[in-house]
Amino acid sequence: MRRDVVLVGLLWVLATLVGEYVVSTLDIYPPKAALEAEHIDQAIRTLLMLAVPVFNFVVVVMLYSIWRFRARDEAEVGEPIYTHRTFTVGWLVVTSALAAVLFYNPGYVGWKFLKSNPTADLEIQVTAAQWHWHITYPDYGVSLKSRPIGFARIEENPVLALPAGKRVKFEVTSDDVIHSFWIPALRMKVDAVPGVVTTMYVTITETGSYEEDAVFRVQCAELCGTGHPRMTMPVVILEPEEFEDWIKQQQMQEAMGGSMEGMEKQGDGH
Amino acid sequence: MLPVFRGLMWGVIGFLIGGGLTALIRGVLGLEPWVFGSVFLVGYLFGLAGWLLGVGVWDTWMREFLGLEPRPYQAEGWRRYFGFTTDHKVIGIQYGATFLGMFFLAGLLAMMMRIELMQPGRDIFNFAQYNRVMSLHGFLMVLVAVTAIPGMFGNYFVPLMIGAEDMAFPRMNALSFWIWPPAAILLLLSPFFGGWDSGWTGYPPLALTNDPGQMFYNLAFFTGGLSSVVGSINFLTTIITMRAPGMTWGRLPIFVWSIFMTSIMSLTATQFVGVAMLMTVLDRVANTAFFDPARGGYPLIYQHIFWFYSHPAVYVMMMPAWGIMLEVLAHFARKPLFAYKWAVAGFGGVTALSFAVWAHHMFTSGMPETLHVPFMATTESISVPTGLIFLSALGTLWQGKLRFKTPMLFALGGLFNFLIGGITGVFNSDLPADVHLHDTFWVVSHFHYTIVGGAIFGLFAGIYYWYPKMVGRMYSERLGRLHFWLMFIFFNLVFLPMAWLGLHGMNRRIGDYPPELGGVNAFVSISAFILGASFLIFLYNMVMAWARGPVAEANPWGARTLEWATSSPPPVHNFPAVPQVLSGPYDYGVPEAGVHAAVPVES
Numbered sequence: 073m074r075r076d077v078v079l080v081g082l083l084w085v086l087a088t089l090v091g092e093y094v095v096s097t098l099d100i101y102p103p104k105a106a107l108e109a110e111h112i113d114q115a116i117r118t119l120l121m122l123a124v125p126v127f128n129f130v131v132v133v134m135l136y137s138i139w140r141f142r143a144r145d146e147a148e149v150g151e152p153i154y155t156h157r158t159f160t161v162g163w164l165v166v167t168s169a170l171a172a173v174l175f176y177n178p179g180y181v182g183w184k185f186l187k188s189n190p191t192a193d194l195e196i197q198v199t200a201a202q203w204h205w206h207i208t209y210p211d212y213g214v215s216l217k218s219r220p221i222g223f224a225r226i227e228e229n230p231v232l233a234l235p236a237g238k239r240v241k242f243e244v245t246s247d248d249v250i251h252s253f254w255i256p257a258l259r260m261k262v263d264a265v266p267g268v269v270t271t272m273y274v275t276i277t278e279t280g281s282y283e284e285d286a287v288f289r290v291q292c293a294e295l296c297g298t299g300h301p302r303m304t305m306p307v308v309i310l311e312p313e314e315f316e317d318w319i320k321q322q323q324m325q326e327a328m329g330g331s332m333e334g335m336e337k338q339g340d341g342h
Numbered sequence: 343m344l345p346v347f348r349g350l351m352w353g354v355i356g357f358l359i360g361g362g363l364t365a366l367i368r369g370v371l372g373l374e375p376w377v378f379g380s381v382f383l384v385g386y387l388f389g390l391a392g393w394l395l396g397v398g399v400w401d402t403w404m405r406e407f408l409g410l411e412p413r414p415y416q417a418e419g420w421r422r423y424f425g426f427t428t429d430h431k432v433i434g435i436q437y438g439a440t441f442l443g444m445f446f447l448a449g450l451l452a453m454m455m456r457i458e459l460m461q462p463g464r465d466i467f468n469f470a471q472y473n474r475v476m477s478l479h480g481f482l483m484v485l486v487a488v489t490a491i492p493g494m495f496g497n498y499f500v501p502l503m504i505g506a507e508d509m510a511f512p513r514m515n516a517l518s519f520w521i522w523p524p525a526a527i528l529l530l531l532s533p534f535f536g537g538w539d540s541g542w543t544g545y546p547p548l549a550l551t552n553d554p555g556q557m558f559y560n561l562a563f564f565t566g567g568l569s570s571v572v573g574s575i576n577f578l579t580t581i582i583t584m585r586a587p588g589m590t591w592g593r594l595p596i597f598v599w600s601i602f603m604t605s606i607m608s609l610t611a612t613q614f615v616g617v618a619m620l621m622t623v624l625d626r627v628a629n630t631a632f633f634d635p636a637r638g639g640y641p642l643i644y645q646h647i648f649w650f651y652s653h654p655a656v657y658v659m660m661m662p663a664w665g666i667m668l669e670v671l672a673h674f675a676r677k678p679l680f681a682y683k684w685a686v687a688g689f690g691g692v693t694a695l696s697f698a699v700w701a702h703h704m705f706t707s708g709m710p711e712t713l714h715v716p717f718m719a720t721t722e723s724i725s726v727p728t729g730l731i732f733l734s735a736l737g738t739l740w741q742g743k744l745r746f747k748t749p750m751l752f753a754l755g756g757l758f759n760f761l762i763g764g765i766t767g768v769f770n771s772d773l774p775a776d777v778h779l780h781d782t783f784w785v786v787s788h789f790h791y792t793i794v795g796g797a798i799f800g801l802f803a804g805i806y807y808w809y810p811k812m813v814g815r816m817y818s819e820r821l822g823r824l825h826f827w828l829m830f831i832f833f834n835l836v837f838l839p840m841a842w843l844g845l846h847g848m849n850r851r852i853g854d855y856p857p858e859l860g861g862v863n864a865f866v867s868i869s870a871f872i873l874g875a876s877f878l879i880f881l882y883n884m885v886m887a888w889a890r891g892p893v894a895e896a897n898p899w900g901a902r903t904l905e906w907a908t909s910s911p912p913p914v915h916n917f918p919a920v921p922q923v924l925s926g927p928y929d930y931g932v933p934e935a936g937v938h939a940a941v942p943v944e945s
């Protein structure tokens with residue numbers, strides 16, 4: 073009995089050391105381009121590190137019991153142990169403490185961070201509708217509209233450009249059903265609810281583009297009907313000067329008139 | 343005529359009367375008579391009433407109400423299963439057959455979805471079709487997960503395990519089952535009327551503006567909920583009032599406890615989903631505007647009401663499976679269930695907290711920001727009572743004498759899978775992490791780990807455990823193990839990569855995804871086909887055993903609880919006379935405890 077406890081303890085420590093090493097070094101995270109994304113990835117990593125000892129404890133005890141406590145003949149019965157006061161109370165204390173710890177960090181601390189700074193260098197308005205993204209840069213009089221044409225032809229869609237190093241406020245709403253505005257590279261999403269304006273603040277840190285990785289895209293994340301999977305458009309994150317150039321280019325195109333508009337209306341739905 | 347046929351006939355007649363009347367009234371009022379919405383709604387309600395009257399309500403309550411002699415359905419052999427039979431064992435099997443049928447059907451739909459998702463791009467479905475297949479799959483599976491264990495094993499074994507002759511309200515029990523066929527018929531017919539594309543969650547405003555097939559979902563959910571409420575009243579009353587002498591609360595088998603707590607949740611939460619469905623239907627057909635922002639409604643209210651039921655519902659799926667797993671672990675470890683009282687307290691804690699966590703489904707919905715932190719706190723605190731289930735399970739294994747029969751394998755596998763399900767759930771409850779993970783394949787991975795990995799593995803543990811009792815024959819242990827290993831391995835190979843997919847930007851409920859995620863999706867699809875195929879082994883094993891398996895003894899596992907103290911299958915009234923319960927159900931290795939119960943032979 074004593075031997076079993078010691079052995080399980082050793083195995084658990086060993087497995088946990090290995091597990092902690094793996095989850096703290098393993099890079100399972102796709103490219104990211106925002107301060108918020110770093111915090112969110114860090115939250116996931118912290119939760120993995122907290123999960124390792126829990127997971128290992130259960131698995132080690134299970135596997136050890138399976139190996140050590142198998143019945144050799146039909147008549148054998150186990151030890152009549154009804155409960156164990158110290159172990160039970162210890163279990164309750166440890167699980168409650170764990171829940172409290174992970175509530176505080178990454179939970180509470182991380183959330184406070186995401187909500188801490190309601191200021192922005194750039195405002196972008198997003199209106200979702202079945203199955204378009206209508207994006208406007210009110211400070212620059214630029215607007216874009218995506219069409220539901222899917223991944224094979226995604227380069228035909230306009231590109232949502234963002235400036236690196238700037239803090240952006242997205243104001244999101246919907247014209248019809250509920251959609252959700254998600255840019256995986258930023259790790260941030262917020263629902264587009266008709267009749268409500270939701271906001272999302274993101275501090276962009278790095279450049280990147282859809283060609284580099286598909287996480288650089290806007291993706292509708294709330295089921296909104298037939299065109300839902302195709303409610304997507306590429307994202308490009310540019311250095312601030314390049315971003316200014318991009319804006320000028322857009323303004324010129326817009327000034328050139330409605331010829332583009334006509335084309336956009338021909339989206340082929342599904 | 344078999345009552346099912348009479349029910350069908352009266353149901354169709356009811357539908358025609360209801361629908362016709364509505365059209366007539368609309369015509370008289372100068373409205374367009376044949377609109378799908380209201381005609382179908384009233385037709386369905388009349389049809390439901392007609393069906394219930396025809397299938398048995400007329401013969402029982404109605405005749406009694408009118409002062410006539412009731413004519414309870416009496417039949418022998420296979421006919422028992424097609425009428426308003428009140429024997430809880432027959433009802434258990436009716437539930438089992440119906441919901442396993444639904445399970446396999448929904449499984450086929452899943453295979454079709456995985457064919458579509460095997461490669462990026464559009465393959466066998468267009469997006470409209472994909473959404474409809476996905477919605478039907480999800481909703482059928484939710485109904486199976488909520489209903490299969492309480493319906494099949496709750497009905498069959500709760501009375502047996504507490505030493506009762508039947509359920510407290512046998513006719514209400516029959517009613518709770520016979521409410522289901524109209525819901526099942528609605529869902530089976532829905533593809534022929536265009537189906538619906540808003541998933542099993544049916545969020546408005548999408549659910550207000552999509553095709554009329556949406557109403558099939560709303561009405562089916564409403565109907566199923568009705569059955570849940572009726573059934574849970576019956577379980578609670580049975581467990582409170584019909585325990586055999588000596589069956590104190592402290593001697594109640596843990597599975598019975600799980601059904602008791604589950605029933606508290608179903609009885610008090612289901613009304614909310616019923617209301618959510620009703621309000622959606624009224625918005626569609628009666629010009630109300632609860633959820634329609636264009637006319638002053640507020641769509642998020644639906645999500646609050648929906649999840650107020652549907653979060654407890656996930657524990658309605660899980661808790662009976664925990665009950666089965668703990669039951670099986672104790673019997674196959676030949677050891678008292680460790681920390682029995684704490685396990686019951688765990689059930690109680692989960693039940694109480696399950697009502698206070700719903701908004702964790704809405705962290706990105708734009709709900710007021712005062713709600714986020716409190717709901718994160720309640721959600722994460724639910725891991726403490728949940729942890730008590732693991733405490734009990736691990737303590738039971740420790741120093742036991744484990745017998746690795748098929749039910750035990752499923753219980754252990756289910757425990758392992760649920761561990762991953764619970765851990766991934768903590769990520770969802772973490773506000774920063776969930777902002778990214780919400781509505782992605784991460785969530786798909788999470789809830790399949792809990793529902794399939796936990797609840798469905800528990801269901802199969804129960805099937806392999808109680809099959810000899812219910813059928814009176816034994817299946818092949820070799821095939822049972824083969825099924826377990828295939829199902830366990832390929833389940834994990836299907837659903838673990840999905841967590842990675844979600845992290846890498848694959849959102850849920852989509853018939854297409856970025857091409858670079860193709861490799862992992864192909865791997866998932868192929869694993870899914872093997873997982874699907876493993877059920878063929880199960881079916882073959884069950885059918886062969888039923889036809890010509892060796893006759894099972896009364897107690898093939900050497901378990902202590904009362905269902906094993908009577909013949910396999912049990913006689914109509916379960917026990918020759920009222921059993922006398924003398925000691926705990928799990929007092930293995932305690933010589934002075936003696937038998938769990940004395941069952942007098944013919945009194």
Ligand code: HEM
Pocket residue numbers: 543656657659660702703721722724725728763764765767768770771772776779780781785788789792793796797
């Ligand atoms: C410790 C246990 C659990 C925790 C902390 C937990 C937490 C969560 C959270 C926060 C979500 C929302 C995720 C999102 O959409 O972003 C979620 C989703 C879900 N969970 Fe769990 N959960 C737990 C156990 C369970 C169990 C036992 C079940 C079922 C038996 C379950 C079934 C589901 C389902 C079906 C969804 C997705 C619903 C949907 O959006 O369609 N969960 N869970």
Ligand SMILES: [Cu+2]
Pocket residue numbers: 251252292293294295296297299300301303
């Ligand atoms: Cu969408």
Ligand SMILES: [Cu+2]
Pocket residue numbers: 652653656699700702703
């Ligand atoms: Cu929930």
